[in-house]
Amino acid sequence: MKMTRSSLIAGLGAIAAMLVVTPVAHAGQRGEQDAARRAMLDGHTMPFSLIKRRVDAAMGGATYLGAEFNPSSNHYRLKYVKDGKVVWVDADGRTGDITGWAR
Template sequence: MPTVMKMIVVLCLGAFLAAAAVPVHSAPQDRRSDQDAAREGRMQGRLLPLRAIEARVVPAMAKRGAQYIGFDFDSGTGIYTLKFLRNGNVIWVDVDGRTGQVMSQAGG
């Protein structure tokens, strides 16, 4: 029995070390570069400020009973994704950062 316990401990330790060796996703760095790209786009006049986009979309969604919970920005496409919560469901609204036009809505 002690040999079996040693094997289990060694296997668990090996699994732990293998899991620790897996690289961590660099989401915070990606998010930072998206923020930098959004700021640069606003300063160059290529993108609308987030507050202007929120002023167009949030009131319309609030009238439909949705609560605004945040946004994401994709620097590759210039699209803001505004996120809302209604009746326990998440709604994603994609907005063109250049024009402020709603492009699509999903969820809900």
């Protein structure tokens, strides 16, 4: 009986820890998304879907993994995998033009 009670307490403790940690992990992503949306609504950037479409066309079938937005420069950094290598593509949020590549 004692072993079951301690297992239950440990399990509840683990669940409580996940509930506390999970919102913190998503808070940074949400702030970045909010900044990107504000920049688009204020006319400082193009909609992300248009930028991604332009970069996708230039990447020639690479697999898209995700993106980051830098609100101070209005630039996006999109992450792809091509030929087994990770490729970062920088794009100007105002024009959608590719401004740099990194492997």
